[in-house]
Structures are given as C-alpha cells and as structure tokens.
Amino acid sequence: MPALQFELTHTQQHSKARAGKITTDHGEIETPIFMPVGTVGSVKAVTQQQLYNDVHAQIILGNTYHLYLRPGLEVLEAAGGLHKFNGWHRPILTDSGGYQVFSLAANRKINEEGVMFQSHIDGGKHLFTPEKVMDIERTIGADIMMAFDECPPYPSEYKYAKDSMELTHRWLDRCFTHFNATPSKYGYTQNLFPIVQGGTYKDLRTASCQYIASKDATGNAIGGLSVGEPMEMMYEFTALCCEELPENKPRYLMGVGTPWNILECIDLGIDMFDCVMPTRNGRNGMLFTTRGVINIKNLKWAKDFSVIDNQLPNEVSQYYSKAYMRHLFVANEILGLQLASIHNLAFYLWLVKEARKHILQDCFTSWKNDVVPVLQQRL
C-alpha cells in the first residue's frame, strides 16, 4: 500500500500548465481533473452508473460535515467506508468540514481546541477538533483527506487573516500527528493534504505555502480563494501559491469554479478542482456548453429541437433537445434536474480532458485563449 503517487507527465512550454497522473489504491486520476461534489454521499441527482459511464468522473468529493451528521460514523463504519456504502469504487476525497461548519452550522464557537457548533439539521451540539476530524475522515474512508482549517471570509483584516492562518498551521501539526499515529482504516492507503490559507495578503500566503510545503505531504491544497474576492485577485493569489508550492506534488484549488476559471487556473499550475457549480447551477437551469452558456428556461429554447450539445462525448448531451429540456424545467419535472446535472458534469470532465490533451501537445494556452470567450458567451 504505497501512498498516493503523482507523476508529472508534461509541463507545457511557456506556461505553468501541467499534465500528470495521480495513482491511488482506488485507481488512477489523470490531471488536470475536475472532481464532482458528492455532498452527502451522492452527487446530487446523478446515479453512480451515470457518474462512471456518462460523466466519466475519475474521483468524487464527500463532505465530512454532512456525512458525519448523516448517515453518521456508525453506519459508515459498519458499511466498511463510503466506497462500499455508496458504490463508488474510484477515489474519494473528503473536505475537512471546516468550510461547512462556518457556512452552515449555527452558534459556532472557535478556540484553540477546535470548533463547537450546532447541527443545521437538528441543533445538536458537536465539537470538531483536528484529531476528531482525522478520525472522521479515516472512518469515511477517503483516499484523500483534507486537513482541518479555518477559512477566513473575504475581506478579512490583516490581523484576523494572520491569526487564522497561524491557528490553521497549529491545527495542521495536530492533524499530521494524529494522522501519523492512526492506521488507514479499510486496507487501502489514506492520504492527508494540507491547505494553504492567509487571506489576500501576499506575505501571509507565501508564509503559508512554505509552511504547508514543509510538511512534505503527497499533495497540497489552496483554500480561502473564490470566497467573494475579485476574479483577478483570485488568479493573482493562485499564481503566487503555485510558484511556492512544490512542483512534484499535485496542487488542488478548492471550490473553483466556472469553466473559464478552471482553464485560467490550469494555466497557472493547478491540477485538481472541485465546485458545486455544474450541479447546483444545472438544477437552476444553467447549462454550460461548448458553444456558451444556456439559461434553458428562456422562451427562446421552446422550439429549438437541436440537442443540448453535439460536441460532447456522452449520450445525454447528444440525445435530449433544448426544447425538451426547457419543457422539463418549466413543468418542474425531476428529470430536468438529472439531465442538466449529468450534462454539466460531463461538460466539466470533457473540458479538463481537452485541457490535458492540449497541454500534452504544448498548445494549451493558445487553445485556452481561443475557447474561453466562446464558453463565456450567453446564448
């Protein structure tokens, strides 16, 4: 059971864009990669068969906060971990729950020990500490476990960002100590990725990157971006972090983003992405396509019988018409949510695969510059 391996297959000339391959005990992941978010053990409105065969997902996320509350650790442990519970047999990454505690839970109290909070479901009181979160992620059975961090809001004062970053670093030490003192739970290797914080202050980000890099983890993540700051600032800090974080480890930019965000950040050296956008926006009728963005509820699609996107290599996008999709949304049919989610995820997975292809051909940046204005069009 070796730890996660990262092979840097190719770095494009005149760009930081990289093509690589991550190997885990649940299989390989070609990078750059987009990871669908499976909040409560289900990628919303998509079956595991559709994830395998239509979306072509290689790795999915689980949310520690949600899975801890439902179905809970007792059920997950009895099942033999999340892979066996939900039938997803490729790699799984879990976040640390930190972000959800701050965005969803009530009556949060943070101190050196950890975070006390009340469940958004039943108001029950819970304490997350670095050690407890490691135990939870071990029990969920993630191939990649994220360190427990505090994610400061944007904007944050310098002092708040600095104190928060330092707390995150101390928590990281406790995460690694506990992680190293506990075995992988279900017979395959689990990995721990630390998370860079530091708000939107260059010296803090640099310091955080250096601290995170010193842990020599199998991969590194960048947190606290895409939380409301201007897009150019997000790119600027992503570039800064990519400069500082080691080249021979995968770099994961958490919670990003739109299709064009993803392409720009690949160009800066990011390898892994996750975002609820393709599923959440899909459920609201926004379809990302190779020709631009569609609001499928618009009347203009009522008699457009062309398929959603004939450029995508999956059945759903090439089978159902825009007119039928619009009808499903107007009539509030569940099927609309399903098809939109599958289509958007398939688009995101197609996009990173195309990016990889162009990196390997040393023409990523010019392709990206051509394609971004097309993808951003409102159709």
Added chain:
Amino acid sequence: MPALQFELTHTQQHSKARAGKITTDHGEIETPIFMPVGTVGSVKAVTQQQLYNDVHAQIILGNTYHLYLRPGLEVLEAAGGLHKFNGWHRPILTDSGGYQVFSLAANRKINEEGVMFQSHIDGGKHLFTPEKVMDIERTIGADIMMAFDECPPYPSEYKYAKDSMELTHRWLDRCFTHFNATPSKYGYTQNLFPIVQGGTYKDLRTASCQYIASKDATGNAIGGLSVGEPMEMMYEFTALCCEELPENKPRYLMGVGTPWNILECIDLGIDMFDCVMPTRNGRNGMLFTTRGVINIKNLKWAKDFSVIDNQLPNEVSQYYSKAYMRHLFVANEILGLQLASIHNLAFYLWLVKEARKHILQDCFTSWKNDVVPVLQQRL
C-alpha cells in the same frame, strides 16, 4: 401502415390468463404488460435510457391533459410528436384527459358538447370535446389514443352512472367519427381504444361492454374501476367486463394497481395495465420487492447493507443497498427518488414478464397464488 395487431399467443388452461403480442408501428409489446406513466412527457425521475435499459419498458403513457397544457400542441407538433420530443421511440399510449379534467382542473362544467374547465396551472379556460381530444391525441402522436369519457366517482347513484355511461357512449360515437375522418399525423398508424364505463352496476357494465365491443376497435379499455370501491368489487367488475369484451382484442384495465391487483386481474383476462403507484409510492420511499414491501425510511434498514432486491434483473436493484437507499431518503437526496422509481418500475416489468412466462407454461394461477402472499408482506 396496418392498424395495431394483437396475437393471442396462449390462454392458460383453467384460467382466463392470456399471453399475447401487440404489434404497432413503434414496435412490439408482449402482454400482459405494465405501462409506466409519463405524465408530462417524462416518466418522473427516470431517464429514457434507464427506461430502455434498466426498467425494460415496452410502452409508456402520456397524459393528454398535462401535455396539452405543457408543452402545448404547438411545440409538440413542431417537434413531430411526442416520440421525437422526448426521445422515447417505442409505443406511447395517451389517456383522453377526461380523468384529469375531473380530478385536477377547477370549475369544471360538463354538458353534451364536452367539458369546460380551468387549468390547474394558470386558471386559463379550456374546452375539451370528443373531437378536440381526438385532435390533441393525434398531435401528441400516440400509437394508442383513448376515447374521451366521463369517469363517475365511487359510489355513484344508478341514475348518475347510467346517464354518464350514455354520455360516454355518445361521446365515443363522436370520437370514432372524428378519428375516422382525420389521418394519422406523423406517418405511422394511430389507434383508438374505447372505454367501458357503467359504475358498479352489472347491467350497466354489461351494456357498456356490448356497446364498446360493437365498435370493433383494435383494443378495448375498462375505466371507472380502482376509484375507491372495495378490492373484491373491482375484481368482480373486471371479471364481468373480461367476459363481455372480445377475446381477440387486448383488454386494458386503466389505473390498476398494486402488484397483487395486477396478478389477480391477469388471471381474469386483462392484458394491459398502467398506474402511478410504482413511481409515486417510490418517491415516498415504498419499495416493492420480490420478498415483500419495504418502507425504506424505517430505522430498521439503517445498517442493512444487502441490496434492494437481488432477484431482479436490473443493475439498480442489485447495486444499491437498503442502508444507502434509506440514507438518501432521510437526507432528502434526489437520487433516492430516482433509484426508487427505477427499482419499482423494473419490479413491475419483471412481474408481468414472470406472469407471461408462467402463462405460457400453463402454471400461472398456482404461481400467482404462491407469490401474492409473499409480495404483500410488509418487511
């Protein structure tokens, strides 16, 4: 373009149970058959790919009332009919909208001409007449169109049931006159099935059967049952109608029912069924299985990691565990609705296929008597 053909393959000894084959321009249907209900052009929460490959559906229903309101005839006609609109390329049957007008619409006013009603969606006023309903079903493009009828409630006074039946018969004449005067719309043959009414009065039911049979349609339907009357009464009137309706035409019992209702009525000579129960009850967490009925929300399934039903020949039923399904329902995940709908429909289609197999082996009734108590168990 021949009209619908019905081949009576085999009638079981010592029973009225029949195995047959219906041939339409969109393909063959092996009977007895269950038809999933695709109300607004979508079988709720199930993709067309899943209907083909997981459910093994051979024919689906569309609701005339719903499709007339949304997406409306202009869109359906522009699409070239419902098959092209929703991508379901096997046979489609449409009801006449009569039942929905009486159960869903507001301010109904019925007279000799037809029914004036207000849409349950926007309150808009509409008039359904036999002629208009024939035009609507032609435009939807159903392979099997149902006649426009009035479905009296249970219980109804004798005079009401008799007047209503006679109105339904006069409307039927108008349906046939208009149907015969108009061509099939999209290059394939459309068929018109008349509907027996007459409430729960034997003389009325007999008279209605004889009137309906006199039309020499390609198939005949029984309406107005399973509307609240005791189950034994439903069986009694189904038996009566099967006696009266011609043997060489398919018999369709509308809106029935539970798995055991279906087996009992197959034994009485019914060939075709439809019901919202597998999808509607599935969305409420009721799973029909080969071992009995499961309320998947019950705590008892929380750690039952056995699959939903290992006897069913479809991936969903053999892939996902009861514990995972319960979790999806408890956490209000859309995926639960999808998987429950696919499983229940696959179970219904398996059930009628097993029924057919046993009819062909002349052992249907004894198999049915063995299996019904098992299917009815609450697990």
